Structure formats: C-alpha cells, structure tokens
Amino acid sequence: MSSCLLLITDTTLRLADHPALVRAGESGAPVIPLYVHDDDGGDDWTLGGAARWWLGRSLAVFQDALEGIGSRLIIRKGDAAAEVAALAAETGAETLFLTRSYDRHGRAREAALKRMAAAEGLTLKRYGGHLLFEPDTIATQKGDPYTVFSPFWRACLKEKPPKPPLDAPKALAGPVTWPDSLTVADLDLAPKPVDWAAGLRGTWTPGEGGALARADAFIVDSLASYKKHRDRPDLAHTSALSPHIRFGEISTRTLWHRAQEAMLRNESLEASAEHFTRELGWREFSYHLLYHFPDLADAPLRTNFTAFPWRQGQSAELTAWQKGRTGFPIIDAGMRQLWRTGWMHNRVRMIVASFLVKELLWHWRDGEAWFWDTLVDADPASNAASWQWAAGCGADAAPYFRIFNPILQGEKFDPEGAYVRTYVPELAHMPPEFIHKPWEAPALVLSAAGVTLGDTYPAPMVDRKQARDRALKAFEEVKTAQTA
Structure with a gap:
C-alpha cells in the first residue's frame, strides 16, 4: 500500500485533537509526518527570536511523542511545496493531509501545495x-465579515457548538523504510550569538504535555x-496558555470543552467559564480579521x-520603552517581564501599548514588531x-480618547505593588502608596x-499631561478628516 504524507506546521504540534493526523491514521496507509522549515525568506512572517526558541523545544517534544506511537517526524528545510513533491516522489506517497492556515503566508503555502498536488497527481x-x-x-446578514467583536461572538454562539475533541491515536503506522531527515538541531x-533564553527555560515547558x-x-x-x-498581574489567575495555543500544542476546541465540563460539574464556575471562552472568542475574532484582511500587520x-503622524524608527525613546526604562513602574515591569519570560500579562499589554502609541505617538507597527520578536506567543492574528x-485604527478599536493612565492602572490592578517589585527590583522597598508614582514620594521616603x-x-520620560494633549489633538484631526 502506498504511504501518505502528513504536513506538520508550527501550529499543529500535538497528537490530541489533530484532525489531519487522526484522519491520516484512519486512512489505513502508512503515514509519514513531515515538517518543512521554510521561514528563512526574511519576510514579515519569519518567526521572532522567542518564538524560534519555543518552536525548537516544541518540535523536539512532538518528535518524541510521535516515536511513542511508533512513528517519526521527518524534517526538511526549504519551500514546502517543493519538499512535499520531492518526498512524495521518494516514497510513492499519493495523498497529502494538512491543517488549514489563515495567515497570508500559510494561505500562500497552501495555494502552492494545491498547484503542486494537481500537477503531480x-x-x-x-x-x-x-x-x-x-x-x-461566520458573516453579517449582508455577507460581510464582522469588524466588531460582540456581534461576531453572538453569531458564533448561535452556531452549533464545536465538536468534542478527538483522542490522540495510540499508534500511527509508518512505512517499512523511513526517508532521511534533518534533526531539530539542524534548524x-x-x-x-548569546544564549539569552534562561528566563524562558525557567518559565515554560513547551510541548503538548506542558500544555x-x-x-x-x-x-x-x-x-x-x-x-x-484576570486583570491582576500580581496574581496568577490567567491561564498563560497562549504560547501553547499558538503552537498548536493544545486546541481551542479542547479548552472550550474543558471549560464547559467544569461549568457542568460546578454551576458556580459558570461566569468565569463563560468569560474564559469569551477570551478564546477574542483570539477567534483576530483570526477571522486576519483571514478577511490579510494585510492586518x-x-x-x-x-x-x-x-496619521506616527513617529517611527529606532530612537532613545523607543529603546527606553523596549527595555523597561520609561520611569513609569507598571510599564517598566511589563516590558521587563516580556524580556525575561517572553510573555506579558494581558492587562499590562494594553497599558504598555497605549503608552507607546498614544502618549509617545509611536507607530503601532514598531510595537507590533517588538512583541513579534520577544513574545513566545507571538501570533500573526x-x-x-x-x-x-x-492604536485606535483597527476593528472594534479602543476610542481615540481612551488613553490608559499607567499610574491609575497600576494602583488598581497591582495595589500593593507586588508585580512591580518582582520585575523592577530597584523599587522593591517603595511603600505601596508611592510605588506607582515614585516621583511624588518625599525625599525621605x-x-x-x-x-x-x-x-x-x-x-518619567514624558510629561503625561502634555503627551495626552498632543495625542488627543492628533487623534481629533484624524476623526475630523474621517467625517469631512
């Protein structure tokens, strides 16, 4: 019997609830899982440093998981369509199983694979x-994509609930002779040149088991x-599952059903479970936007x-923000948490982003690029x-006049300053009433x-009142231009 190929991407590194993998196994043909590393083109979809670190660990774990069910992961580098065609010719494979992509690069890869498959039979x-x-x-009554979250999510919830997740196969038949493969190290x-990932290793356990x-x-x-x-960065009450989801180590369908099951076991969990699934909905919304608006980044x-008169390019101000040296403690704590662990609490992400694009009027693309390079959960959508x-320029965007006050945000969501003390140790001995505004503390304090x-x-690197006035003026001009 001829074998089949299973294309693995950096969003499908799991055995459980992996429809393409399960269906390939059910085909009865020997399955050859293939990962093609094709991110060396220098395009804007090339993985950032923190995500590359995660990918290496996750690939190794997935490789071990496949070996545990009698299979292997074949690794190649280059153009996906060319590598699949070469491996099909080498092994006599007649079928290719893959998981759908939604970003611009993934869709272009699928289009090339479709053309290749037609040409090669x-x-x-x-x-x-x-x-x-x-x-x-999912579409509006006019057939258009949703650009506001709440009606989008209501429309989703009117659909049939996601199907239960598929169990991981206990075995996956392979070919008698396995083709040659690169190693993860070869990638x-x-x-x-310097190993900066100690904080990542100490924080995360990449792979399906860790997820x-x-x-x-x-x-x-x-x-x-x-x-x-969930808005308290000083408390560990978020799931921190985003990098595991981003690399497909656990499916959102699995998380959806686990939340529903928890709610059925304990009715008191209903509000929190619904809120958690709503957050899954925000991720869903982002991917629907990316699908319909491929140039989202x-x-x-x-x-x-x-x-809009965004400021752009590297400068001392942008560097101060990147390194957590702005003089605003909650912002500096967030940026240092990002640098140390490859992750940042979601509430703090909103605060640091608002500061960059509204108080500094820096281009949102520079912020997006920094997050892309430093987040382990850097996700194209x-x-x-x-x-x-x-930045106020996207779907369901924050109003232009909504500018997060980093002092008030810190006092509300990190009331004792524990989060700041963790990541800004030079302020560790400041009393809570001044830790988010040390410039107001008396000299003796x-x-x-x-x-x-x-x-x-x-x-503080900026006078907040002047910065706010400057931002409101700039955004008001855009608003006027929009309505003119």
Whole structure:
C-alpha cells in the first residue's frame, strides 16, 4: 500500500485533537509526518527570536511523542511545496493531509501545495483544527465579515457548538523504510550569538504535555477566580496558555470543552467559564480579521489612519520603552517581564501599548514588531489585531480618547505593588502608596527605599499631561478628516 504524507506546521504540534493526523491514521496507509522549515525568506512572517526558541523545544517534544506511537517526524528545510513533491516522489506517497492556515503566508503555502498536488497527481485533504469556527462560515446578514467583536461572538454562539475533541491515536503506522531527515538541531533555532533564553527555560515547558498540565492546573486552581482576578498581574489567575495555543500544542476546541465540563460539574464556575471562552472568542475574532484582511500587520483597517503622524524608527525613546526604562513602574515591569519570560500579562499589554502609541505617538507597527520578536506567543492574528486595537485604527478599536493612565492602572490592578517589585527590583522597598508614582514620594521616603530618580531608577520620560494633549489633538484631526 502506498504511504501518505502528513504536513506538520508550527501550529499543529500535538497528537490530541489533530484532525489531519487522526484522519491520516484512519486512512489505513502508512503515514509519514513531515515538517518543512521554510521561514528563512526574511519576510514579515519569519518567526521572532522567542518564538524560534519555543518552536525548537516544541518540535523536539512532538518528535518524541510521535516515536511513542511508533512513528517519526521527518524534517526538511526549504519551500514546502517543493519538499512535499520531492518526498512524495521518494516514497510513492499519493495523498497529502494538512491543517488549514489563515495567515497570508500559510494561505500562500497552501495555494502552492494545491498547484503542486494537481500537477503531480497527489490527492490533497485539508482539515480544520486551529479555530473553533471557520472564517468563511461566520458573516453579517449582508455577507460581510464582522469588524466588531460582540456581534461576531453572538453569531458564533448561535452556531452549533464545536465538536468534542478527538483522542490522540495510540499508534500511527509508518512505512517499512523511513526517508532521511534533518534533526531539530539542524534548524538552528537556538538563541545566538548569546544564549539569552534562561528566563524562558525557567518559565515554560513547551510541548503538548506542558500544555495539558497547564490547562489542568488552570481549570482546578484558577478558573473559579478567573473573571474576578484576570486583570491582576500580581496574581496568577490567567491561564498563560497562549504560547501553547499558538503552537498548536493544545486546541481551542479542547479548552472550550474543558471549560464547559467544569461549568457542568460546578454551576458556580459558570461566569468565569463563560468569560474564559469569551477570551478564546477574542483570539477567534483576530483570526477571522486576519483571514478577511490579510494585510492586518501592515496596514490600518481604518484607512484614515494611513496619514496619521506616527513617529517611527529606532530612537532613545523607543529603546527606553523596549527595555523597561520609561520611569513609569507598571510599564517598566511589563516590558521587563516580556524580556525575561517572553510573555506579558494581558492587562499590562494594553497599558504598555497605549503608552507607546498614544502618549509617545509611536507607530503601532514598531510595537507590533517588538512583541513579534520577544513574545513566545507571538501570533500573526492576535498580535496585529491587538496593536491595531490599541492604536485606535483597527476593528472594534479602543476610542481615540481612551488613553490608559499607567499610574491609575497600576494602583488598581497591582495595589500593593507586588508585580512591580518582582520585575523592577530597584523599587522593591517603595511603600505601596508611592510605588506607582515614585516621583511624588518625599525625599525621605525615596532615600529610605534606596531610590534616586534619574540614577537608580529613571524619572518619567514624558510629561503625561502634555503627551495626552498632543495625542488627543492628533487623534481629533484624524476623526475630523474621517467625517469631512
């Protein structure tokens, strides 16, 4: 019997609830899982450093998981269509199984695979698995894509609920003779020239096992308090599952059903479970936007923002923001958490983004690019959609006059300053009433805390009132241009 090929991408690194993998196994043909590393083109979809680190670890774990069910992962580098065609000719494979993609690069890859399959007589079978609802199934009454979240999510919830997740296969038949393969090390995904990933290694356990363990811990320990405390960066009440979801180590369908099951077991979890699934909906919304607006990472959805006077390019101010040296403690804590762990609490992401694009008037694309390079969960849909939201130029965008106050946000969501103390240790001895605004502390308080503004900790890099007035003026001009 001829074998079949199973194309693995960086969003399908799991055995459980992997429809393409399961259906390939059910075909009865020997299955050859293939990962083609094709991100060396220098395009804007090339993985950032933190994501490359995660990919290397996750690939190794997935490779071990396949070996545990009697299979292997064949690794190649280059153009996906060319490598699939070569491997099909080498092995006599007649069918290609793959998981649907939604970003610009993934869709171009699928189009090339489809053309290659037609030319080579290869049967191509494509499955979902990355989203709860396919983008071409959710539309307004006019047939247009939704650009506001709430009606989008209501429309999703009117659909049939996502099907139960598929169990991981216990075995996957392979060919008698396996083709040659590169190793994960050959892909050169490790940080270089200096190994800066110690904080990532100490924070995360990439791979399907780590994803399932984190999901279990969240459901048991944190789901009950999720709705109440999810905005508190000083408390561990978010799921922190985003990098596992981004690399397909756990499916959103699995998380959806685990939340529903928890709610059925305990009715008191209903509000938090619904809120958690709503957050899955925000990810879903971002992917639907990316599918319908492929240039989401490049161009504002609100075209009047094309001429907005954003500041651009590397400068001392942008570097201060990137390194967490702005003089605003909650912002600096967030940026340092990002640098150390490859992740940032979602509430803080909104605060640091608002500061960059509204108080500094820096281009949202520069913020998006920094997050793309430093986040382990850097996701082509969520990253772009969220930055456009923060900048006011995207779908369901934050109003132009909504500018997060970093002092008030810190006092509300990090009331004792525990989050700031963790990531900005030079402020560790500041009392709670001044930790989010050390410049207002009396000299004796600063001295007792060992803080010298402008020396041990930066003074605020901008006058917030002037920055806010400048931002409101610029955004008001855009609003006027839009209505003229």
